[in-house]
Amino acid sequence: MKILKDCKSNPFKELQLHTIDPKTGERIGYLFDSQRCIAEGKGRHQGNKEIMEWQWFAQGQGASSIRIMEKVSDDRFITTQKYILPDGSTMEGKGVMIRKVDYPKGKETVLDER
Numbered sequence: 001m002k003i004l005k006d007c008k009s010n011p012f013k014e015l016q017l018h019t020i021d022p023k024t025g026e027r028i029g030y031l032f033d034s035q036r037c038i039a040e041g042k043g044r045h046q047g048n049k050e051i052m053e054w055q056w057f058a059q060g061q062g063a064s065s066i067r068i069m070e071k072v073s074d075d076r077f078i079t080t081q082k083y084i085l086p087d088g089s090t091m092e093g094k095g096v097m098i099r100k101v102d103y104p105k106g107k108e109t110v111l112d113e114r
Contacts, residue, residue, distance in 0.1 A: 010034065027052065035059055041067075048072075062086035075099040 014033040029041035036059040043052035048071040056063040065083040083091040
């Protein structure tokens, strides 16, 4: 029960920073999370997909992962991740991200009030 209590009191958070190498066009990413994991990623765009390969350090020492983010529409992405853990076991996950815009009541079509 202590683990569950600790998870509830310390929710998972993650920060990712991405840029593009101007010489190669390759995507470069850095990831930091609240479980003291750090990862460095490299990737590319292929059509409507971004493919990132990550190497994990610190708490995630020795793991690697591949994340594929596919743009399905202007407001929907599907993310698939596969982790290869240091002992050789794997873990996979899939998620959907949907952009939702909450406009103030009566302002649904007003983009600029100037």
